Amino acid sequence: MTRKQQRTLIIVGAxxxxxxxxxxxxxxxxxxxxxxxxxxxxxxxxxxGKVSPGARLRLGGLVAKGSVKLNDDGIIRFVIxxxxxxxxxxxKGILPDLFREGQGVVxxxxxxxxxxxxxxxxLAKHDEKYxxxxxxxELKKQGLWQHGDERAKxxxxxxxxxxxxxSTY
Amino acid sequence: xxxxxxxxxxxxxxxxxxxxxxxxxxxxxxxDARLMALAVPAAFVQFLLVSFAFAALVHAYVHSDxxxxxxxxxxHSAKPFIYKITGTWxxxxxxxxxxxxxxxLFTLAVAAFSGNLPLSLKARVLGxxxxxxxxxxxxxxxxxxxxxxxxxxxxPLEGQGMNxxxxxxxxxxxxxxxxxxxxxxSVAFAFAIAALMEGRVDSAWGRWVRPWTLAAWTFLTAGxxxxxxxxxxxxxxxGWWFWDPVENASFMPWLAGTALxxxxxxxxxxxxxxxxxxxLALIAFSFSLIGTFLVRSGVLSSxxxxxxxxxxxxxxxxxxxxxxxxxxxxxxxxxxxxxxxGRFDPISRExxxxxxxxxxxxxxxxxxxxTLFPLIYEAVTGGGKxxxxxxxxxxxxxxLIIPLLVILPVGPLLPWKRGNVKAVLGRLKGALVLTVLAFxxxxxxxxxxxxxxxxxxxxxxxxxxxxxxxxxRVMLFRAPLKVVFKRIASMPGSMWAMTLAHAGLGVVVLxxxxxxxxxxxxxxxxxxxxxxxxxGFEVVxxxxxxATGPNYLAEQGLxxxxxxxxxxxxxxxxxxxxxxxxxxxxxxxxxxxxxxxDLYIAIGDQTKMGRTVRVYFQPMIQLLWFGALLMVFGxxxxxxxxxxxxxxxxRTESRLVAQPAE
Numbered sequence: 116m117t118r119k120q121q122r123t124l125i126i127v128g129a130x131x132x133x134x135x136x137x138x139x140x141x142x143x144x145x146x147x148x149x150x151x152x153x154x155x156x157x158x159x160x161x162x163x164g165k166v167s168p169g170a171r172l173r174l175g176g177l178v179a180k181g182s183v184k185l186n187d188d189g190i191i192r193f194v195i196x197x198x199x200x201x202x203x204x205x206x207k208g209i210l211p212d213l214f215r216e217g218q219g220v221v222x223x224x225x226x227x228x229x230x231x232x233x234x235x236x237x238l239a240k241h242d243e244k245y246x247x248x249x250x251x252x253e254l255k256k257q258g259l260w261q262h263g264d265e266r267a268k269x270x271x272x273x274x275x276x277x278x279x280x281x282s283t284y
Numbered sequence: 285x286x287x288x289x290x291x292x293x294x295x296x297x298x299x300x301x302x303x304x305x306x307x308x309x310x311x312x313x314x315x316d317a318r319l320m321a322l323a324v325p326a327a328f329v330q331f332l333l334v335s336f337a338f339a340a341l342v343h344a345y346v347h348s349d350x351x352x353x354x355x356x357x358x359x360h361s362a363k364p365f366i367y368k369i370t371g372t373w374x375x376x377x378x379x380x381x382x383x384x385x386x387x388x389l390f391t392l393a394v395a396a397f398s399g400n401l402p403l404s405l406k407a408r409v410l411g412x413x414x415x416x417x418x419x420x421x422x423x424x425x426x427x428x429x430x431x432x433x434x435x436x437x438x439x440p441l442e443g444q445g446m447n448x449x450x451x452x453x454x455x456x457x458x459x460x461x462x463x464x465x466x467x468x469x470s471v472a473f474a475f476a477i478a479a480l481m482e483g484r485v486d487s488a489w490g491r492w493v494r495p496w497t498l499a500a501w502t503f504l505t506a507g508x509x510x511x512x513x514x515x516x517x518x519x520x521x522x523g524w525w526f527w528d529p530v531e532n533a534s535f536m537p538w539l540a541g542t543a544l545x546x547x548x549x550x551x552x553x554x555x556x557x558x559x560x561x562x563x564l565a566l567i568a569f570s571f572s573l574i575g576t577f578l579v580r581s582g583v584l585s586s587x588x589x590x591x592x593x594x595x596x597x598x599x600x601x602x603x604x605x606x607x608x609x610x611x612x613x614x615x616x617x618x619x620x621x622x623x624x625x626g627r628f629d630p631i632s633r634e635x636x637x638x639x640x641x642x643x644x645x646x647x648x649x650x651x652x653x654x655t656l657f658p659l660i661y662e663a664v665t666g667g668g669k670x671x672x673x674x675x676x677x678x679x680x681x682x683x684l685i686i687p688l689l690v691i692l693p694v695g696p697l698l699p700w701k702r703g704n705v706k707a708v709l710g711r712l713k714g715a716l717v718l719t720v721l722a723f724x725x726x727x728x729x730x731x732x733x734x735x736x737x738x739x740x741x742x743x744x745x746x747x748x749x750x751x752x753x754x755x756x757r758v759m760l761f762r763a764p765l766k767v768v769f770k771r772i773a774s775m776p777g778s779m780w781a782m783t784l785a786h787a788g789l790g791v792v793v794l795x796x797x798x799x800x801x802x803x804x805x806x807x808x809x810x811x812x813x814x815x816x817x818x819x820g821f822e823v824v825x826x827x828x829x830x831a832t833g834p835n836y837l838a839e840q841g842l843x844x845x846x847x848x849x850x851x852x853x854x855x856x857x858x859x860x861x862x863x864x865x866x867x868x869x870x871x872x873x874x875x876x877x878x879x880x881x882d883l884y885i886a887i888g889d890q891t892k893m894g895r896t897v898r899v900y901f902q903p904m905i906q907l908l909w910f911g912a913l914l915m916v917f918g919x920x921x922x923x924x925x926x927x928x929x930x931x932x933x934x935r936t937e938s939r940l941v942a943q944p945a946e
Binding site: 121124125128129132133136139140143144146147148149150151173185208209210211213214 | 627628629630638642646649650653654657668669670671672673675676679680683684807808809888889891892893896898
């Protein structure tokens with residue numbers, strides 16, 4: 116093999132490989148992406164036909180007060196609300212620590228044809244304000260954020276805000 | 285007073301860093317030996333100044349000086365002494381200072397240990413190091429100073445406390461190790477930029493870059509392993525890797541650095557793959573920068589974090605754009621000046637190392653895209669949120685890494701220039717037999733799924749392949765024992781490093797596959813006296829009691845563990861709530877190590893049905909940490925290699941033909 120052929124072979128091989136890698140990445144992205152919605156966004160997407168029952172998604176909002184019910188069969192029912200819309204959620208398993216009524220939650224699972232949501236994972240990951248970040252942001256956008264600026268009092272007010280507290284590293 | 289002196293020292297250090305950038309680079313450009321020689325004293329002075337500033341901040345932490353804003357925000361007087369020290373870098377501002385401190389340490393090391401480097405190359409390397417230092421110091425001094433004071437009339441009596449999750453020995457060492465890895469790649473980066481400026485890369489360049497890359501890689505490996513170990517026993521979810529963006533941020537430079545480690549060998553031994561290696565050096569450090577900043581700026585969790593802190597955000601973007609964009613631009617215009625030499629067949633040691641590089645690069649790209657895709661999506665759609673989770677990473681990364689593990693034992697046995705796979709497989713007969721045996725035994729005796737059996741076989745293949753290569757090298761069973769011992773004693777450090785690191789990787793694979801395939805978990809709510817059966821153990825929950833620690837309150841869940849009706853252990857799993865304003869509780873896992881794996885108990889909240897208890901059995905998970913330890917140990921042995929220290933001055937090598945298989 117001449118030097119030129121050798122280089123061509125290596126370059127073509129690399130390109131073919133690159134194409135395969137890109138294909139793999141795109142395929143994996145298509146199949147494993149999970150969208151995050153609040154109940155209001157979900158009903159909007161449903162109306163637009165952009166989400167259909169059976170789709171895997173993350174639903175975030177507040178656990179409606181007084182909505183958590185434990186059945187004898189071990190299935191837990193609760194309502195996720197963003198105060199504009201509600202979605203009933205069923206979940207079989209142990210709820211995470213810090214799951215509380217009136218506080219933020221993210222449920223991952225599938226939407227059912229009857230409009231309820233069957234979660235297989237319930238996350239209550241949050242900072243000290245008991246609110247998952249996505250939920251807090253959505254609530255702020257909708258003008259429903261009520262926790263006020265407690266942190267602005269005290270010495271902090273005179274300095275740049277502290278770095279993110281939700282990062283654990 | 286000390287704080288003000290520290291601040292002042294940092295500003296001086298910035299001036300010195302700028303000097304260290306401009307003067308030697310200009311000197312190298314003008315070929316003025318006097319100006320170039322000034323790089324070394326500048327590096328030394330800068331190190332002293334940065335050390336002083338860093339020590340001043342540590343001092344403030346140790347003495348709980350709450351008149352310093354940064355100390356007040358992140359410390360508490362009741363914290364144990366060790367966490368007062370480590371609290372210094374458990375926050376954004378302090379960790380940036382630690383970063384610069386480690387950078388100045390590496391710069392000093394380059395200045396001290398490269399007496400044999402040509403003067404112009406040395407001046408340029410130190411100049412580039414100085415420019416990195418300048419950018420970071422400017423960032424700290426202008427928008428991220430840890431030395432801000434609280435006005436005297438408002439000084440609080442008590443601090444807000446450190447994030448309790450971080451009050452842990454492994455995590456105390458995690459950031460310094462990680463940063464030593466990130467910063468270590470800056471040396472390779474500086475060498476690459478210097479080479480582009482000089483328009484010359486030769487085998488000597490490869491030899492100079494290798495030990496620095498290896499040092500960075502070793503630290504980074506240790507840092508990632510510590511972080512993963514911490515996540516395992518501290519987060520209480522029984523996992524050790526979550527494909528979290530924060531983890532990926534440290535994994536990307538590791539992957540790129542591993543590729544660099546291997547391609548630099550080809551540069552040194554064969555004077556080939558030069559432009560590619562230079563590019564990899566630039567990429568490895570770029571990922572280090574991205575990793576540092578993305579984690580520390582909070583951008584990874586949301587692009588909104590940028591809007592919260594626009595000054596820092598913009599500054600960070602500017603630094604990233606300057607170093608990544610600038611270096612790639614320089615590469616684009618100068619790379620063609622590096623002469624391409626060294627021919628090789630696709631089937632050869634070079635070919636195998638190239639394939640290693642291609643696979644590692646593709647894996648890095650897959651992790652990169654998966655990590656940043658949610659951010660890009662959010663930015664493009666104006667707030668739409670998506671998650672790219674473990675399924676994506678397992679599919680892409682897994683698919684790319686399997687062929688890498690398959691070729692791993694073959695590569696080191698292939699000769700340079702042209703090889704023959706059949707001949708190599710002949711030398712791996714033992715490993716092949718063991719691999720097939722492992723596959724068959726896992727399927728039949730251990731009742732593994734086909735996937736798990738395949739994974740175990742792959743791990744065995746890598747370990748056995750590494751050992752068989754070593755055995756062949758020392759002529760085990762082929763030469764008299766005396767000769768074997770002599771060959772073992774004279775085996776160079778870099779060869780030990782390869783054997784240990786490759787075998788360690790195989791052990792890690794075994795740990796991952798076994799702990800994933802046979803993991804058992806029971807998540808349930810228990811009343812006192814309640815029992816859980818798992819992996820032949822019976823875990824009895826005795827109840828919960830309250831306890832107090834030095835700076836926390838704890839609920840202790842008491843457990844008794846029985847095996848075959850006999851009590852084998854009494855264990856406590858705690859939930860701790862720390863003093864200060866960070867009210868987030870942390871979990872202390874009850875962890876018992878047995879020959880076949882770990883029994884892992886974590887308590888959760890009290891519910892109507894009882895106390896939430898998570899019990900896991902993690903089979904052979906110890907292999908994961910042991911394998912990582914082997915890799916780190918291998919890295920350190922490699923650093924001791926004589927060739928990296930002695931005879932560095934020889935620029936040409938005629939040993940290529942004399943040494944057939946290394």
